[in-house]
Amino acid sequence: MTNNKDKSADDIGGRARRMKAARDNPGPSPLRGIGTFGMIGWSIAVPTVAGVFLGLWLDRIAPQAFSWTIALLLGGVVIGAIIAWGWISKEGKGQ
Numbered sequence: 864m865t866n867n868k869d870k871s872a873d874d875i876g877g878r879a880r881r882m883k884a885a886r887d888n889p890g891p892s893p894l895r896g897i898g899t900f901g902m903i904g905w906s907i908a909v910p911t912v913a914g915v916f917l918g919l920w921l922d923r924i925a926p927q928a929f930s931w932t933i934a935l936l937l938g939g940v941v942i943g944a945i946i947a948w949g950w951i952s953k954e955g956k957g958q
Contacts, residue, residue: 899951910938911936911939911943912939914936914939915936917935918930919931921935
């Protein structure tokens with residue numbers, strides 16, 4: 864009878880360890896991939912749109928031979944790409 868109880872306790876302990884390991888290391892998930900795409904998109908879109916609006920304002924306030932809008936659009940894309948790259952490299956190290 865005691866041997867049966869020990870086996871049940873071992874089974875429960877093993878299940879608990881597996882459940883804790885699954886919680887601690889969830890593994891890859893399709894939803895996580897979608898979230899990553901969303902984060903990358905916003906990381907690029909926000910600086911780009913901000914650069915466009917700032918460029919439009921500067922084109923009205925301080926006109927130059929070049930277009931502030933195009934220059935700051937490209938600057939926003941570059942800044943967004945740097946932000947996204949840093950975010951992806953940080954996520955890659957966490958896995």
